Amino acid sequence: MKTSAPGKIILFGEHAVVYNRPALAVPVTQVHADVDIQDSASGQIWIHAPGINLQAELTALPPNHPIGSVILNFFTSLNLPLPAAGFDLHITSSIPVASGMGSGAAVSVAVIRALASHTGYSLTDEQVNQLAYEIEKIHHGTPSGIDNTVITYGKPVYFIKGSPPETFRVGKPFTLVIGDTGIPAPTKESVSDVRRQWLKNTNHFETMFNEIAQITLIARRSIESGKPEMLGELMDQNHALLQEMTVSSKELDALVQAARSAGALGAKLSGGGRGGNMIALAESQNAKTIADALQTAGAKQTFITEVH
Numbered sequence: 263m264k265t266s267a268p269g270k271i272i273l274f275g276e277h278a279v280v281y282n283r284p285a286l287a288v289p290v291t292q293v294h295a296d297v298d299i300q301d302s303a304s305g306q307i308w309i310h311a312p313g314i315n316l317q318a319e320l321t322a323l324p325p326n327h328p329i330g331s332v333i334l335n336f337f338t339s340l341n342l343p344l345p346a347a348g349f350d351l352h353i354t355s356s357i358p359v360a361s362g363m364g365s366g367a368a369v370s371v372a373v374i375r376a377l378a379s380h381t382g383y384s385l386t387d388e389q390v391n392q393l394a395y396e397i398e399k400i401h402h403g404t405p406s407g408i409d410n411t412v413i414t415y416g417k418p419v420y421f422i423k424g425s426p427p428e429t430f431r432v433g434k435p436f437t438l439v440i441g442d443t444g445i446p447a448p449t450k451e452s453v454s455d456v457r458r459q460w461l462k463n464t465n466h467f468e469t470m471f472n473e474i475a476q477i478t479l480i481a482r483r484s485i486e487s488g489k490p491e492m493l494g495e496l497m498d499q500n501h502a503l504l505q506e507m508t509v510s511s512k513e514l515d516a517l518v519q520a521a522r523s524a525g526a527l528g529a530k531l532s533g534g535g536r537g538g539n540m541i542a543l544a545e546s547q548n549a550k551t552i553a554d555a556l557q558t559a560g561a562k563q564t565f566i567t568e569v570h
């Protein structure tokens with residue numbers, strides 16, 4: 263049995279989302295995590311994930327290993343015994359790791375769905391999302407839950423922590439170019455750094471979070487009403503606020519600048535920052551030129567994706 267889960271990218275609202283402001287994120291289907299689960303007669307549960315050099319029996323994994331935990335949490339939370347016959351879980355992924363494209367959450371979602379079908383259990387999206395969120399806490403400390411949500415539902419999501427996720431309509435498709443700095447985004451660290459700054463300078467940070475919330479709300483309306491070209495200016499504004507929050511970096515700023523100079527309608531970092539990805543809004547005929555400009559400016563990988 264094979265299952266798959268897409269990558270994701272945050273359009274607006276990262277960091278502010280941790281403080282209960284809304285964020286927008288969309289799935290990126292060009293990249294995905296894939297899981298193949300096969301019966302075994304060995305009585306053991308083996309995990310094969312060549313991309314991260316992992317080949318191990320479940321009981322040999324350290325207690326907080328995200329893949330071991332997703333398997334154990336699945337069976338304990340559903341009150342199911344581990345299958346006596348055992349099974350083999352093969353995991354591959356084309357989602358860049360620690361880049362802000364949700365590789366960890368996508369692996370969790372694909373594994374949970376593989377385990378559900380293997381055990382003949384039918385899970386709602388809500389249950390899959392909840393189980394995946396538990397694993398996100400191991401990856402990221404205090405995650406907002408946006409990654410697991412957009413990846414579980416596989417649709418554009420307007421997300422507020424603790425509220426049921428809202429999917430929304432894309433009035434007119436639009437094109438994004440994603441540029442990867444190739445530097446792992448230290449999300450856990452930047453989230454706690456923002457918290458330290460917020461504690462010291464609460465009023466200023468609250469004001470910035472409110473501005474980001476406003477940008478995110480206008481962005482949602484622009485997307486729904488078929489005016490995606492308005493997102494460019496909003497991306498630039500959101501990026502400036504993220505710079506002020508100290509979560510950009512010289513590599514991200516260089517890519518953002520290169521995209522704008524190559525004709526992007528706007529650009530910003532995406533995700534935790536200080537590494538990972540940036541995104542640019544492109545007219546579709548100009549997307550390749552922007553991607554090339556990003557490569558020249560040092561991007562390790564680029565993706566062109568249409569949001570629809």
Ligand code: PMV
Binds near residue numbers: 272275534535
């Ligand atoms: O780096 P990513 O794409 O996993 O996103 C992190 C987004 C933050 O808002 C910084 C943290 C969170 O948990 O939402």
